[in-house]
Amino acid sequence: MECHSVKAETVTAEKKVALVGNPNVGKSALFYALTGKYATISNYPGTTVDIAVAKLGDLEIIDTPGMHSLVPVTGEEEVARKLLEEADLVVHVVDAKNIRRALPFTLQLIEAGFNTILVLNLVDEAEKFGIFINEKLLEERLGIPVLKTVATEKRGVGRLKDEIRKRIGLKPEKKRLIRFSPQVEKVVSEVEGLIEGEYSISKRGLAILLLLKDSVSLEAVKREKNYPQILEKVSKSNLLPYEIMREIYENAERILDGVIEERDVESSIARKIGILALNPLFGIPLTILSLAFIYLLAGILGAQILVDLIETWFEENVNTAVNTFLEQNIPNYWLRELIGGEYGIITLGIRYAIAIIFPIVTTFFIAFSLLEDSGILPRTAYLLDGIFKKIGMSGRAVIPLLLGTGCGTMAVIVTRILETWRERVIATILLAVGIPCSAQLGVMLGIAPDFRAMMIWISVVTAVLLIAGFISSRVIPGERAVFFMEIPPIRVPRPENVFYKTVSRLEWYFKEVLPIFVLISVLIWIGRITTAFDIIVSALSVPVSAIGLPPKASEVFLYGFFRRDYGAAGLFDISSEGLLSYGQVVVAMVTLTLFVPCIAQFSIICKERGIKQGIAVFLLSVAIAFTAGYATAVMMGVV
Numbered sequence: 114m115e116c117h118s119v120k121a122e123t124v125t126a127e128k129k130v131a132l133v134g135n136p137n138v139g140k141s142a143l144f145y146a147l148t149g150k151y152a153t154i155s156n157y158p159g160t161t162v163d164i165a166v167a168k169l170g171d172l173e174i175i176d177t178p179g180m181h182s183l184v185p186v187t188g189e190e191e192v193a194r195k196l197l198e199e200a201d202l203v204v205h206v207v208d209a210k211n212i213r214r215a216l217p218f219t220l221q222l223i224e225a226g227f228n229t230i231l232v233l234n235l236v237d238e239a240e241k242f243g244i245f246i247n248e249k250l251l252e253e254r255l256g257i258p259v260l261k262t263v264a265t266e267k268r269g270v271g272r273l274k275d276e277i278r279k280r281i282g283l284k285p286e287k288k289r290l291i292r293f294s295p296q297v298e299k300v301v302s303e304v305e306g307l308i309e310g311e312y313s314i315s316k317r318g319l320a321i322l323l324l325l326k327d328s329v330s331l332e333a334v335k336r337e338k339n340y341p342q343i344l345e346k347v348s349k350s351n352l353l354p355y356e357i358m359r360e361i362y363e364n365a366e367r368i369l370d371g372v373i374e375e376r377d378v379e380s381s382i383a384r385k386i387g388i389l390a391l392n393p394l395f396g397i398p399l400t401i402l403s404l405a406f407i408y409l410l411a412g413i414l415g416a417q418i419l420v421d422l423i424e425t426w427f428e429e430n431v432n433t434a435v436n437t438f439l440e441q442n443i444p445n446y447w448l449r450e451l452i453g454g455e456y457g458i459i460t461l462g463i464r465y466a467i468a469i470i471f472p473i474v475t476t477f478f479i480a481f482s483l484l485e486d487s488g489i490l491p492r493t494a495y496l497l498d499g500i501f502k503k504i505g506m507s508g509r510a511v512i513p514l515l516l517g518t519g520c521g522t523m524a525v526i527v528t529r530i531l532e533t534w535r536e537r538v539i540a541t542i543l544l545a546v547g548i549p550c551s552a553q554l555g556v557m558l559g560i561a562p563d564f565r566a567m568m569i570w571i572s573v574v575t576a577v578l579l580i581a582g583f584i585s586s587r588v589i590p591g592e593r594a595v596f597f598m599e600i601p602p603i604r605v606p607r608p609e610n611v612f613y614k615t616v617s618r619l620e621w622y623f624k625e626v627l628p629i630f631v632l633i634s635v636l637i638w639i640g641r642i643t644t645a646f647d648i649i650v651s652a653l654s655v656p657v658s659a660i661g662l663p664p665k666a667s668e669v670f671l672y673g674f675f676r677r678d679y680g681a682a683g684l685f686d687i688s689s690e691g692l693l694s695y696g697q698v699v700v701a702m703v704t705l706t707l708f709v710p711c712i713a714q715f716s717i718i719c720k721e722r723g724i725k726q727g728i729a730v731f732l733l734s735v736a737i738a739f740t741a742g743y744a745t746a747v748m749m750g751v752v
């Protein structure tokens with residue numbers, strides 16, 4: 114018999130243990146408790162988009178993206194399904210509070226013949242909610258080990274390790290847990306009888322999946338001799354997947370009978386806040402407070418106080434030292450300019466990364482992690498869902514878009530948490546077109562001549578974002594977003610987790626973005642040496658003059674692509690020279706914000722979405738920026 118499944122038997126391969134389960138049940142927290150290796154842990158579903166792998170002795174532990182059922186719908190679920198099939202041991206992690214919803218999945222795993230351990234995580238919260246589970250009884254009924262854990266406190270993790278080691282080589286005992294009604298049973302066993310190959314899933318499990326119209330299984334049985342008959346049985350049977358699932362749920366209910374004890378407990382403060390925050394009257398002020406909190410930490414402490422301190426230090430010490438050293442040792446002007454001078458690798462690239470970006474992103478990520486882990490963010494997403502629907506996205510999009518006000522580059526990566534391709538594209542467009550990053554926000558606040566100018570800027574940019582989203586949602590094909598994010602409970606953020614998350618994001622940031630900054634310095638250098646910049650600047654001066662700005666401003670636009678805040682800083686210079694009127698400052702603020710994303714973000718868009726889309730987004734932002742700039746110019750009486 115051929116082995117059609119993904120599972121390949123090799124002698125030397127390490128034994129694999131996959132942590133699987135619904136989103137936000139603590140798989141990554143458990144992964145960390147087991148292996149000491151950090152994978153992003155957040156209090157909102159769908160955090161894990163990359164697979165994390167780490168060692169536990171000679172075993173390989175794999176953290177997977179959350180999956181709602183064995184039948185994958187999203188790309189992430191498909192990845193998780195594949196990892197599951199390749200594993201030697203499956204640890205099904207469930208939220209003890211929601212065991213009723215999770216157990217059908219356990220039953221399917223057992224029925225499919227996977228070597229499975231059931232972990233009831235979050236028992237601390239379950240008990241606070243008055244839910245007590247008799248795990249011994251459940252273990253007896255299921256015939257697999259059932260363990261209680263509190264991943265964040267490493268409670269029960271030692272026993273889990275022991276159990277993993279004990280079970281890893283074992284063949285699971287065949288136990289038929291799911292009892293179907295006669296008419297379903299008939300079809301299932303008929304399909305089962307037609308299958309001849311060997312798979313990593315049991316024949317019966319495969320038959321059930323086929324009847325659930327699972328495309329992965331349909332693909333797997335393509336080479337079966339009886340494929341036509343199988344296909345016919347599956348498509349001709351008038352059993353709806355829904356009915357089969359309902360019977361599996363009924364089985365789960367039967368097994369759980371007498372296992373769960375619910376006691377009345379007084380609802381905690383956190384729980385009360387959690388419920389209140391879903392009410393707009395309380396939730397909207399809470400959202401505004403949260404935004405103010407991010408702004409205070411990242412916008413004021415990070416972007417102003419810390420940047421000032423570090424940048425002054427860097428310029429007075431590093432830049433001066435580097436330039437003095439170059440003056441004395443390198444006679445060639447252009448070579449000196451590559452490293453030092455105004456735009457050199459050290460004096461611009463490294464300085465930018467360390468003195469400007471580092472303090473802003475650090476403070477921003479701390480603030481953001483606190484919001485994520487407290488459970489406030491998913492509530493904001495829920496409240497804003499209505500508005501986001503109008504621009505083609507679900508409330509979930511608030512997470513990348515808000516992250517975009519910190520760093521657009523990272524936000525483009527985080528669009529992976531959105532369910533559909535279409536949503537990701539729309540979010541990418543909005544991020545590129547008009548969400549100002551923290552560096553840009555800081556400078557805009559600095560150059561706005563007064564509050565009124567600030568308000569005009571905010572209104573125009575917001576209007577453009579809404580229009581862009583509205584049009585994109587009508588033009589871009591694909592299925593509409595549905596909001597099915599479970600709202601996690603309010604939790605007190607864990608300092609340890611906030612710290613790890615910030616550090617791992619910073620690590621990512623420096624690995625991905627620092628090289629780009631160095632590259633930028635080199636590109637600017639080439640641009641200046643070859644006079645390519647002069648050509649671009651004179652080409653840009655055409656639209657720049659059309660929106661009523663002096664030709665000198667086109668330099669600002671070009672450099673704005675390399676450093677978003679540099680563009681704005683250049684604007685500051687021009688306006689303090691008295692070259693810009695009040696109206697012109699506003700026009701320039703609007704146009705520069707909407708103008709192309711910075712080069713780092715542009716490269717990431719190309720990487721995540723492909724070069725074609727990257728270029729399309731780039732051209733779109735140029736068009737939108739100058740159109741909106743022109744409209745503002747007319748409004749302000751500049752042209």
Ligand SMILES: Nc1nc2c(ncn2[C@@H]2O[C@H](COP(=O)(O)OP(=O)(O)OP(=O)(O)O)[C@@H](O)[C@H]2O)c(=O)[nH]1
Pocket residue numbers: 135136137138139140141142143153154155156157158159160161162177178179180234235236237238262263264265266486604607610
């Ligand atoms: N109180 C408590 N909180 C927990 C426990 N396990 C995890 N958490 C919290 O639950 C949230 C979700 O944990 P994650 O480890 O990110 O969940 P996940 O299953 O990896 O989620 P996805 O990757 O999004 O599918 C985080 O806020 C954790 O701190 C637990 O046993 N008790």
Ligand SMILES: [Mg+2]
Pocket residue numbers: 140141142153154160161176177178
């Ligand atoms: Mg995870």
